[in-house]
Amino acid sequence: MKDTFRHQGKRQHLVEILKEKGITDKKVLTAINKIPRHFFMDSSFEDHAYQDKAFPIAADQTISQPYTVAFQSELLEVEKGDEILEIGTGSGYQTAVLCELGAKVYSIERQQELYKKTKLFLSKLGYRPKYLTFGDGYKGLPLYKPFDKAIVTAGAPYVPNPLLAQLKIGGRLVIPVGTDSQVMTLFIRKSAKEFEKKEFGEFRFVPLLEDKN
Ligand code: SAH
Secondary structure, eight states, X not given: OOOOHHHHHHHHHHHHHHHHTTOOOHHXXXXXXXXXGXXXXXXXXXXXXXXXXXXXXXXXXXXXXXXXXXXXXXXXXXXXXXXXXXXXXXXXXXXXXXXXXXXXXXXXXSOHHHHHHHHHHHHHHTOOOSEEEESOGGGOOGGGOOEEEEEEOSBBSSOOHHHHHTEEXXXXXXXXXXXXXXXXXEXXXXXXXXXXXXXXXXXXXXXXXXXOO
């Protein structure tokens, strides 16, 4: 696949749309402007890659809507060198955004097919997440804790405790919570036992499923 001037132009236009929708974090917008989203999708959807929409990927999953990726990335307040846990690697697009922001990314995917495909694909593109694994994101990654930030990219019926427990003090968890639709929720760890919670409106995700496939 090629990243042509036409793709780049459409991508620039997408960035303008995200700004109009309220995304202000320049680093996030720069990352989206740089990453060829059409590479992350089936070639039959290539023409739609720069619409602000979610699209099907393998294993009945979706690549999140760019606005959602931008919104979650902005809420994370990523700093260079942050250790970030991501639940739901999927196409790897959000992973690539986090890598562009200078994070050290640890990502879990429960569909083996997607895990294998995306691992190979990200390395071909030159992205080097710290650790990609096949497993159940509800458990987090106890071996690699604590994390500066954590992001869940599937709809969680409830907030898994391990994800809160694996945050550093001052750490942030961005998680869409709900079954039919989800409320984007931010938790900030204030101390060992205290978490501040903020909510940011409705989104729609594929479900965060328990146990691996
Ligand atoms: N960030 C991805 C979004 C993919 S959709 C992208 O931009 O492409 C959500 C992903 O979460 C799917 O790939 C799904 O298989 C995965 N998922 C669902 N439940 C999970 C779980 N318990 N642990 C890890 N991944 C899970």
